[in-house]
Amino acid sequence: MAVTLHGYHYSVYLRIARMVLAEKGVAYDRVEVNPFAQDMPESYLKLHPFRRVPTLVDDGFVLYETGAITRYIDDAFAGPALQPLAARERARMAQIISMIDSYGYIPLVRQVFAQRVFGPRLGRSTDEDLIRTGIDGASRFLTALEDLAARERRADGGGPLAGGAVSLADLHLAPMVAYFTAAPEGHSLMRNYPRLSAWWAFMRNRPGLSDTDPGLPG
Numbered sequence: 001m002a003v004t005l006h007g008y009h010y011s012v013y014l015r016i017a018r019m020v021l022a023e024k025g026v027a028y029d030r031v032e033v034n035p036f037a038q039d040m041p042e043s044y045l046k047l048h049p050f051r052r053v054p055t056l057v058d059d060g061f062v063l064y065e066t067g068a069i070t071r072y073i074d075d076a077f078a079g080p081a082l083q084p085l086a087a088r089e090r091a092r093m094a095q096i097i098s099m100i101d102s103y104g105y106i107p108l109v110r111q112v113f114a115q116r117v118f119g120p121r122l123g124r125s126t127d128e129d130l131i132r133t134g135i136d137g138a139s140r141f142l143t144a145l146e147d148l149a150a151r152e153r154r155a156d157g158g159g160p161l162a163g164g165a166v167s168l169a170d171l172h173l174a175p176m177v178a179y180f181t182a183a184p185e186g187h188s189l190m191r192n193y194p195r196l197s198a199w200w201a202f203m204r205n206r207p208g209l210s211d212t213d214p215g216l217p218g
């Protein structure tokens, strides 16, 4: 098998890449790497100088940055197309992926989920200020996404975020919303966004999402 994915099983970014591989039906090997560990293997740092996960290796071709990895998987392998062809839909997909990385990941995952759900499972104390900051950031981010979804004017309010079929944008967001809504604050905040709630009802049953669920520690 030529494809290897290096990453930490709790990582949302690893899960995004795994979901895309699942959607495309690509078989791969997994190598567990914990980016938060002190003793990251030297061999991994040669693949990813920024000490993050995931990294994909396809027959000697090394690629890090999840947005690049998922586009590569879609372009290089057979299976359903995960990027719209129309210029505006494709641009919207790229915009949403960039928004998720720039404005979504920190509040949804690192501030709300990690503080309220993940950290306590490891016996860590919770920083309530960080959760409040995370909810503020998440509100701004989800409001912007809801506005974009409103522009699509879908009758049911849900469905894919960019174009008529599930795209890399949906697969980039789903693991983060899965973590965010595991926190009570995240779950109730999502209710303020009817289109995103309909989108989440549609995405949460995707087989690739449950197949890659890492569970929680403890």
Ligand SMILES: N[C@@H](CCC(=O)N[C@@H](CS)C(=O)NCC(=O)O)C(=O)O
Pocket: 010, 011, 012, 013, 014, 035, 036, 051, 052, 053, 054, 064, 065, 066, 067
């Ligand atoms: N820009 C990177 C971000 C990846 C990322 O932040 N991954 C997290 C795990 S979900 C990580 O490696 N964190 C380690 C750290 O923050 O030190 C990408 O798109 O792949």
